[in-house]
Amino acid sequence: MRSHGNIMDAALGLHSEQSARGNIRLAAFFFDSAHPGYAAKRAAVERAQKALDGEFKAPGDEIGWFHPSVDIDNESGQTHGGQQYPDDSLVARFYFPSTIPGHHLPHTWLERENEKMAMRD
Known part of the structure; x- marks a missing residue:
C-alpha cells in the first residue's frame, strides 16, 4: 500500500514528515481553481491516477x-x-x-x- 500511496501523495504534495495541517494546506489548492498552482496540481493528480490505473482497475x-x-x-x-x-x-x-x-x-x-x-x- 505504501508504494502506490507515495505516487498520489507526491502528486498532491503530501509528506509524512509534515504536520497534518501542513499537508491539508498543500492539498487544499487542488480544489481552489483561483490558486496559481491549481492547474499543475490537477495535472499531477491526473498523471498519478493513470499510473495507478493498472493497480486499481485490474x-x-x-x-x-x-x-x-x-x-x-x-x-x-x-x-x-x-x-x-x-x-x-x-x-x-x-x-x-x-x-x-x-x-x-x-x-x-x-x-x-x-x-x-x-x-x-
Missing part, C-alpha cells in the same frame, strides 16, 4: 485469473480467450468473459421455481 487480475491445467483439450488456444498474453502473463486491465475450462463462468441470471438469482448464488 478486472483481469481480480476476476480473470484461471486454472490453465484444467484445459486438458487445449480449447483455449494460445491466449485463453484473450485473457493471457502470448508470453503467458495475465492481461490485467481487461476481463474477457469465457466458458473455456478452467475459467470462472461469466455472470448470468438464472431462474429456478420462479425465483431469479445470480448464477454464482
